[in-house]
Amino acid sequence: MSFSDLAAKRSARLKQQQRDKIDDVTDDIASDKKPTDDNPINPINRPISILNDDIQVEQTSTKGRGVFARRDIKRGTTVLSTKATMIALEHSYLDKHCSYTAIPGGTHGKPPLARCSLCKKTHYISKHAQRLDWPVHKRECECLRAAKTTPEDSIRLMARLVWMRDCKRADGDTDWEKQLDGLHETYDLLSEEDKVGLGERVRQFALYFTKGEVSRLQNSDVDVSIPYAMRLLNKIQTNAFALQNSDAVGVAIAPLAALVNHDMHPNCTSQFTRADDTLSVVLFKDVKKGQEITTSYVDQTLPWDMQRDALWKQYRFDIGECPKDNNEGSGNVDKDTLLNTVNAAEKFYFDDPLRAFQRLQPYYDTVESAYAPASRVRVRYLRVCFAIMITIAQLDNMPTWAPRLTVELGRKTVGALKLILPYGHPIRALTLAEVAKQMLADSGEERNMMELAVVDKLEKCVLALDESRMETQIGYGKDSALEGYLVEEIEEIRKEIQMRRLATVAV
Ligand SMILES: [Zn+2]
Numbered sequence: 001m002s003f004s005d006l007a008a009k010r011s012a013r014l015k016q017q018q019r020d021k022i023d024d025v026t027d028d029i030a031s032d033k034k035p036t037d038d039n040p041i042n043p044i045n046r047p048i049s050i051l052n053d054d055i056q057v058e059q060t061s062t063k064g065r066g067v068f069a070r071r072d073i074k075r076g077t078t079v080l081s082t083k084a085t086m087i088a089l090e091h092s093y094l095d096k097h098c099s100y101t102a103i104p105g106g107t108h109g110k111p112p113l114a115r116c117s118l119c120k121k122t123h124y125i126s127k128h129a130q131r132l133d134w135p136v137h138k139r140e141c142e143c144l145r146a147a148k149t150t151p152e153d154s155i156r157l158m159a160r161l162v163w164m165r166d167c168k169r170a171d172g173d174t175d176w177e178k179q180l181d182g183l184h185e186t187y188d189l190l191s192e193e194d195k196v197g198l199g200e201r202v203r204q205f206a207l208y209f210t211k212g213e214v215s216r217l218q219n220s221d222v223d224v225s226i227p228y229a230m231r232l233l234n235k236i237q238t239n240a241f242a243l244q245n246s247d248a249v250g251v252a253i254a255p256l257a258a259l260v261n262h263d264m265h266p267n268c269t270s271q272f273t274r275a276d277d278t279l280s281v282v283l284f285k286d287v288k289k290g291q292e293i294t295t296s297y298v299d300q301t302l303p304w305d306m307q308r309d310a311l312w313k314q315y316r317f318d319i320g321e322c323p324k325d326n327n328e329g330s331g332n333v334d335k336d337t338l339l340n341t342v343n344a345a346e347k348f349y350f351d352d353p354l355r356a357f358q359r360l361q362p363y364y365d366t367v368e369s370a371y372a373p374a375s376r377v378r379v380r381y382l383r384v385c386f387a388i389m390i391t392i393a394q395l396d397n398m399p400t401w402a403p404r405l406t407v408e409l410g411r412k413t414v415g416a417l418k419l420i421l422p423y424g425h426p427i428r429a430l431t432l433a434e435v436a437k438q439m440l441a442d443s444g445e446e447r448n449m450m451e452l453a454v455v456d457k458l459e460k461c462v463l464a465l466d467e468s469r470m471e472t473q474i475g476y477g478k479d480s481a482l483e484g485y486l487v488e489e490i491e492e493i494r495k496e497i498q499m500r501r502l503a504t505v506a507v
Contacts, residue, residue: 006496007443007454054079055293057259066261067293073283075424078477079268079293080281084243084252085179086164087277088157091150093249098125100133102243102250102277108484119144136163146211153251154236155205161232161253162209162224179255180235186316187234195230198237202229238315241279244272254279262311263294264319269426270295273480282477284424301383301420301427303339303376333370335377338363342384349384353391354399360385374419382413386434393438403442410435424474432468433486436461440493451504458497465490 045058048065054077058068073079087102097104098113099122105113113123114130119141124130130137140160144150161180168176190198203214206229210216217224236251239258243250257270257279267285272278287293298310304322312318341359349356363381371378389406392398414431421428440461446454469486476482 006499007446010492010496011441011443051080051256063261065259067259067281069287069289069291069293071289073287075283075286076474076477078273078280078282080257082254082256082279082281084241084254084277084279085176086157086160087243087250087252088153088160089243089250090153090248094121094150095123097123097249098129099123099137100129101125102252102272102275104275108275116141121150135167136160139163143208143211147208151204151208154233154240155201155208157240157251157253158205158229158233158236159209161236166223180232180253183235183239183253183255183258185231185235186238186314187231189316190234198230198233202226202233205229205233241270241272243277244275252277252279257281260293260295262297262315262317263292264296264300264307266294266296266300267291268293268295269475271426271476273476273482275481280477280480282426282475284426284475285422299427301376301379301417303335303380306339306380333363333366338367338381339377342381345388346384349388349391353388353395357385357388357392360388373416376420379413379416379420382409382416383431385409386413386431390434390438393441400444403438403444406438407435407442410438424471426472426475429468429471429475430482432464432471433482436464436468437489439464440489451500455497455500455504458493458500462490462493462497465493 045060045066045068048057048059050056050070051067054070054073055067056070057065060066067080069079084102087099089097089099089102095113095115103110103125105111105123105125111125113125114127116122116124116130116137121144122133122137122141124133140156140163143159150156165177165180168174206214206217206226209224217226217229236253239255240251240253241257242248243252252272254270260268260270260281267287268281268283270279270281273280273282281293281295283293296307297315298307300307302310304319308319308322341363345356345359360381364385367378367381386406386409389402389409393402393406395402410431414428414435417425417428417431439457446457449457465486469483469490472480472483472486
């Protein structure tokens with residue numbers, strides 16, 4: 001096999017993986033209380049339940065329930081692994097992941113998925129998984145067959161929860177429903193406008209759930225009143241986790257993990273770090289015995305005002321004005337204009353990445369001069385630019401300048417993230433992995449390089465992959481899907497290096 005074949009094979013593999021995709025971390029999660037400014041060790045809390053050796057739930061005097069450390073715990077520890085109570089896959093993933101376990105079919109030695117022969121929509125990793133899903137899917141299957149279009153995941157999640165509720169009632173299991181009822185809601189705090197929006201989605205739910213006979217919802221055989229549905233959907237919106245953060249394949253409800261409170265200075269993330277429906281709460285900072293375990297419900301690299309808006313919109317708590325010492329910079333570029341442009345580009349870049357990049361490119365130099373290196377406005381700009389460039393680098397008609405610029409932007413983004421996030425933070429770890437992948441995928445430049453220079457480049461890539469692997473072990477905990485991918489990739493590149501070395505010697 002020639003060197004250019006090796007390089008082409010590597011590029012193809014990486015391109016495919018890019019499609020399978022490691023994407024953005026969403027460490028959004030939900031729960032019932034207000035944020036705090038710090039994590040005071042509060043010995044007078046009342047313990048409610050011990051979850052395991054590491055953590056317990058306590059009733060605090062100021063902010064409802066919270067999760068606290070029972071001993072000193074090192075960063076990188078997974079303090080809680082919990083199966084989602086219910087999941088629903090996003091429409092385009094219904095034929096790629098198991099509807100019961102969320103496991104992707106046909107990849108990494110996993111068996112192919114089997115399709116439900118009735119609705120021809122849901123897929124399962126095994127007969128066993130299909131059987132376990134059947135009590136809920138039995139009714140879902142009818143609704144999917146009757147629906148003109150498949151409703152969005154949160155609406156299907158709600159229907160699945162109602163059917164499961166009925167199954168549990170029939171079994172005499174009252175705890176399950178109590179847990180569902182106990183999820184935090186913000187319904188009473190919503191504006192009239194928000195309630196109208198919620199009502200519209202409840203109407204979509206009703207159409208799907210009753211197979212078009214919405215009047216059935218009101219009268220009888222199903223115990224779902226409109227007010228009940230409004231509150232349940234609000235609970236889902238406030239508590240749902242993005243399923244498998246690496247690539248949002250759907251939504252999930254996991255009440256235990258939703259107990260972890262929000263904080264502007266968090267020490268853990270709650271995410272689906274494995275390729276299934278297990279949600280992990282992982283510490284990315286050391287914590288002391290008695291300290292509260294907290295997470296950020298929004299992307300903590302966002303500028304303050306964006307975090308503030310997002311937290312208010314979804315959780316109805318207000319973190320207040322940006323602290324003065326949290327200066328995010330300004331100067332000769334108007335911050336609002338810049339952020340509005342970035343937000344607009346983010347909305348459509350997946351459909352038209354080249355145009356999105358053209359919108360942002362004029363700011364490239366001015367952002368560097370107007371904002372401090374650690375400014376979150378700059379970080380926001382860089383992260384969106386990098387995401388756009390990754391998309392451009394995957395295009396079949398990719399411009400020749402794309403790969404190099406993608407790597408350059410990736411390096412800048414990592415540099416900025418290192419200034420604002422601690423070592424091992426999942427967003428840092430993931431971005432490092434992404435940059436290493438982009439370095440590897442850029443094989444075009446190798447055509448004009450001496451063989452030893454290519455080997456040298458690949459060795460740098462291995463170092464980059466390994467750096468990301470070490471941070472991943474902290475932010476994602478041990479044995480995450482991302483770490484598995486990185487280990488495999490390092491192995492592949494080492495093989496390629498060895499083959500190139502042997503061939504060089506042979507010549
Ligand atoms: Zn079916």
